[in-house]
Amino acid sequence: MVNETLARYSDWTYGAAVVIYVFAMVFALIEQAYTKPRRVRAEARQLATVGGPAVVETPKVPVGRPERGRADRIGRMGASLLILGVLLHFMSIVLRGVATERPPWGNMYEYMTLVTFVAMATWVVLMRKFPVRRVSAFVLLPVVILMFLGGTVLYANAAPVVPALQSYWMVVHVTAAASASGLFLVPGVASILYLVRTKYDKDDGKFTRIGPRLPEADVLDRLAYRTTIIAFPVFTFGVICGAIWAESAWGRFWGWDPKETVAFVAWVVYAAYLHSRATAGWRGRRAALINILGFAGTVFNLFFVNLVSTGLHSYAGVS
Missing domain, CATH: 1.20.120 (Four Helix Bundle (Hemerythrin (Met), subunit A))
Known part of the structure; x- marks a missing residue:
C-alpha cells in the first residue's frame, strides 16, 4: 500500500x-x-629573464582572521x-x-x-x-x-516493485551499484578538469579563461585517485552480489547479459587504472584518460544499456 x-x-x-x-x-x-x-x-619567467632564480616569493599574510573577498x-x-x-x-x-x-x-x-x-x-x-x-x-x-x-x-x-525485485539482494546489490556510480561521477569530472588544467599549464594559449581558475593539477589528480580507491571496492562488491543474485533468480552466476558485460568492462578499466597507478607509476594524462574511459563506461551502462538494449535487466530499468 x-x-x-x-x-x-x-x-x-x-x-x-x-x-x-x-x-x-x-x-x-x-x-x-x-x-x-x-x-x-x-x-x-620575468625573474628568469633578468638573471634571477625562477622562484616566486609568496606574499606574507598578516596574522589574524583573513580578509574574505x-x-x-x-x-x-x-x-x-x-x-x-x-x-x-x-x-x-x-x-x-x-x-x-x-x-x-x-x-x-x-x-x-x-x-x-x-x-x-x-x-x-x-x-x-x-x-x-x-x-x-x-x-x-x-x-x-x-x-x-x-x-x-x-x-x-x-x-x-515487480515480484522479481522483491528480494533482500536488491537492497544489497542495487545500493552498492548506485553508490559506486555516484562515487565514480566525481573522479570522472575531476579527471576531465585535470586534462584542462594540465593543457593550460603546458600551453598558455589553451583554456586561458578557465585554466588558471581551476585547482592545481596535483590536487585534481589526488582527488580523482583517492575517490576511485573508495568507489572501486564498492563497485566490486556490487558486481559480486549481482552474480549471487543472478544465480538465485536465473540459475547462473554470469550470462554475459548486456548490463553484466558493460559492468565487467568498466570494472576492468578501473582495475587497470588503479593497477597502473600502484605498479607502473602512471600518473598525469594517461591515468586521467583511463579514469575518464571508465566513467564513460559507467554512464553508458546507466543509460544506453538500461533504456535501449534488451536483456534480463531491462524489465526493471535498474542494475
Missing part, C-alpha cells in the same frame, strides 16, 4: 533539491568568475546552498521509501535519485578535504541534468 501523501512530499522535496542545486551552481560559477587567477609561471563570500553561500540541497535530496529518498514501504530504488527514477545523492554527498565531504569548492559547478552540472531527466523522462509513480 502506497502512502500518496508522503509520495507527493517526496516529489516536492526532490524538485526543491533540484532548484537549490541550480542556485548553488550559479553561485559557484560566480565565484569561479570572480576568482583572480594566479600567474605564477608568468612571474617566474567577494568571491569567497559568494562561494560560501553556494556551499551552504549545496548542503541544503543534499539534505532535501536525502529527505526525498527517505519519504519515498516510507511511502512505498520498500527500499526506494526500484526503478530508474529512484535509482537516479540515489546515484546523484551519493555524488553530491561525496562532493560535500571532498570540499572539506580539498580546495575545490570553486569548481562545484562542474560537478553540479551533470547532477542537475541527471536529476532533471530522472524527474521528467524517467519519472515513475510510487508503487510496489
Whole structure:
C-alpha cells in the first residue's frame, strides 16, 4: 500500500533539491568568475629573464582572521546552498521509501535519485578535504541534468516493485551499484578538469579563461585517485552480489547479459587504472584518460544499456 501523501512530499522535496542545486551552481560559477587567477609561471619567467632564480616569493599574510573577498563570500553561500540541497535530496529518498514501504530504488527514477545523492554527498565531504569548492559547478552540472531527466523522462509513480525485485539482494546489490556510480561521477569530472588544467599549464594559449581558475593539477589528480580507491571496492562488491543474485533468480552466476558485460568492462578499466597507478607509476594524462574511459563506461551502462538494449535487466530499468 502506497502512502500518496508522503509520495507527493517526496516529489516536492526532490524538485526543491533540484532548484537549490541550480542556485548553488550559479553561485559557484560566480565565484569561479570572480576568482583572480594566479600567474605564477608568468612571474617566474620575468625573474628568469633578468638573471634571477625562477622562484616566486609568496606574499606574507598578516596574522589574524583573513580578509574574505567577494568571491569567497559568494562561494560560501553556494556551499551552504549545496548542503541544503543534499539534505532535501536525502529527505526525498527517505519519504519515498516510507511511502512505498520498500527500499526506494526500484526503478530508474529512484535509482537516479540515489546515484546523484551519493555524488553530491561525496562532493560535500571532498570540499572539506580539498580546495575545490570553486569548481562545484562542474560537478553540479551533470547532477542537475541527471536529476532533471530522472524527474521528467524517467519519472515513475510510487508503487510496489515487480515480484522479481522483491528480494533482500536488491537492497544489497542495487545500493552498492548506485553508490559506486555516484562515487565514480566525481573522479570522472575531476579527471576531465585535470586534462584542462594540465593543457593550460603546458600551453598558455589553451583554456586561458578557465585554466588558471581551476585547482592545481596535483590536487585534481589526488582527488580523482583517492575517490576511485573508495568507489572501486564498492563497485566490486556490487558486481559480486549481482552474480549471487543472478544465480538465485536465473540459475547462473554470469550470462554475459548486456548490463553484466558493460559492468565487467568498466570494472576492468578501473582495475587497470588503479593497477597502473600502484605498479607502473602512471600518473598525469594517461591515468586521467583511463579514469575518464571508465566513467564513460559507467554512464553508458546507466543509460544506453538500461533504456535501449534488451536483456534480463531491462524489465526493471535498474542494475
